[in-house]
Amino acid sequence: MARDATALLKKVRKIEIRTKALSHQIFAGEYHSAFKGRGMAFSEVREYQYGDDVRNMDWNVTARLRAPYVKVFEEEREMTVVLLVDVSRSGLFGTQARTKREMLAEIAAVLSFSAILNNDKVGALFFSDRVEKFIPPAKGRSHLLHIIREMLELEATSDGTDIGAALRFVTGAIKKKCTVFLLSDMLDADNAGNPRYEDALKVAAGRHDLSVIKVYDARERSLVPVGLLHIKDSETGESSWVNTDSAAVRRAYSRWFEELARKEKHLFNKYRIDNVDIATDEDYVRALMSLFASR
Numbered sequence: 001m002a003r004d005a006t007a008l009l010k011k012v013r014k015i016e017i018r019t020k021a022l023s024h025q026i027f028a029g030e031y032h033s034a035f036k037g038r039g040m041a042f043s044e045v046r047e048y049q050y051g052d053d054v055r056n057m058d059w060n061v062t063a064r065l066r067a068p069y070v071k072v073f074e075e076e077r078e079m080t081v082v083l084l085v086d087v088s089r090s091g092l093f094g095t096q097a098r099t100k101r102e103m104l105a106e107i108a109a110v111l112s113f114s115a116i117l118n119n120d121k122v123g124a125l126f127f128s129d130r131v132e133k134f135i136p137p138a139k140g141r142s143h144l145l146h147i148i149r150e151m152l153e154l155e156a157t158s159d160g161t162d163i164g165a166a167l168r169f170v171t172g173a174i175k176k177k178c179t180v181f182l183l184s185d186m187l188d189a190d191n192a193g194n195p196r197y198e199d200a201l202k203v204a205a206g207r208h209d210l211s212v213i214k215v216y217d218a219r220e221r222s223l224v225p226v227g228l229l230h231i232k233d234s235e236t237g238e239s240s241w242v243n244t245d246s247a248a249v250r251r252a253y254s255r256w257f258e259e260l261a262r263k264e265k266h267l268f269n270k271y272r273i274d275n276v277d278i279a280t281d282e283d284y285v286r287a288l289m290s291l292f293a294s295r
Contacts, residue, residue: 045069079179080137081115081122082170082208083108083147086184087154088128088161095219096281103215103280104183105151110288111181112144123174126150129160131169137178160236161188164200171204180208185216189260198267205271211291212268212275221257223250 045058048068061069085108091101108124115122116139123137124147133154135147163184170180190196204210223244231242243249261277268275276291278284 044072046072079115079118079120080174080176081111081120081179081181082137082174083111083122083124084166084170084180084182084184085124085126085151086128086161086163086166087126087132087156088187089156089159090161090185090187093217093220094280095217096279098280100185100215100217100280103278103284104213105148107213107215107278107284107288108151108181108183109148110284112147116141116144120179122147124150125166125170126154126156127162127166127169128156128158129162130158130165132156132158134169134173137174162196163188164197167197167200167204171200171207174208178208180204180210182210182212184212184214186212186214186264187260193256193259193263195260195263195267201267201273202271205273210273212273213288213291214264214275214277215280216277217280222254225250 045061046069048057048070052070056070056072058069058071085104087101091104092099094100094102112122112124119139121137121139122144124133124135126132126134133150135143135150161184163182163186167182186195188196195201201210223242225245227243227245229242229244231240265275267273274291274295276287278287
């Protein structure tokens with residue numbers, strides 16, 4: 001047990017050193033510019049000047065001083081950031097140096113450190129086909145390290161994926177507009193190959209500043225001709241034999257992923273959601289910079 005705790009602390013420390021350095025050197029400025037607070041907070045009152053919006057009149061002060069005064073607002077710089085992290089079983093797939101879940105955890109850590117450097121609150125919701133754990137937004141290094149430990153250690157109680165459930169939860173739990181990052185492989189479709197989360201996505205995007213970071217493994221998008229394979233769905237448990245030597249089978253398999261990706265992009269464009277796809281063998285730094293720049 002002690003060895004397990006020591007190994008976990010080493011993992012946490014390793015990911016902290018790498019991601020904290022990236023956040024300091026690369027992302028802090030870009031994050032601040034791309035995801036700065038968009039609300040307006042009261043600052044002061046001053047005398048009315050020609051051209052001021054009459055909707056900002058402070059009628060109490062105006063009546064008391066017998067001269068027109070207006071309220072002055074300034075942009076709120078502090079934000080609340082919530083990470084929706086997919087911990088379903090499909091995230092354990094990986095044919096490169098790391099699994100999808102390991103990649104998701106590191107990207108989430110970079111975003112968390114960037115938020116902390118910006119003096120923002122950070123919360124996290126871990127989900128499978130249910131909400132596995134919700135850590136309410138807060139500030140501070142110890143809070144952030146708690147989130148990172150959960151990213152590395154949490155074991156989902158269920159295997160499946162329900163992105164809609166996670167989006168509905170955060171929409172209900174966080175009333176004030178916040179910045180939400182959905183980190184997932186986005187493998188959540190019905191039998192017809194349609195994303196199952198459109199309604200929840202629409203509501204969440206309307207209430208919050210939502211961005212989607214999709215992590216995938218290039219090998220899962222195509223089959224290699226290696227003969228007859230017995231494959232098992234890691235989430236549903238269903239298994240079958242597949243003849244990978246069949247060109248028709250390989251085309252159908254690849255076409256399913258391509259069609260799902262096309263439908264995802266259609267939804268993101270429809271609801272004006274910033275998004276980026278990142279492969280497990282890709283340098284995510286460039287991809288995240290691209291996401292920030294697009295904003």
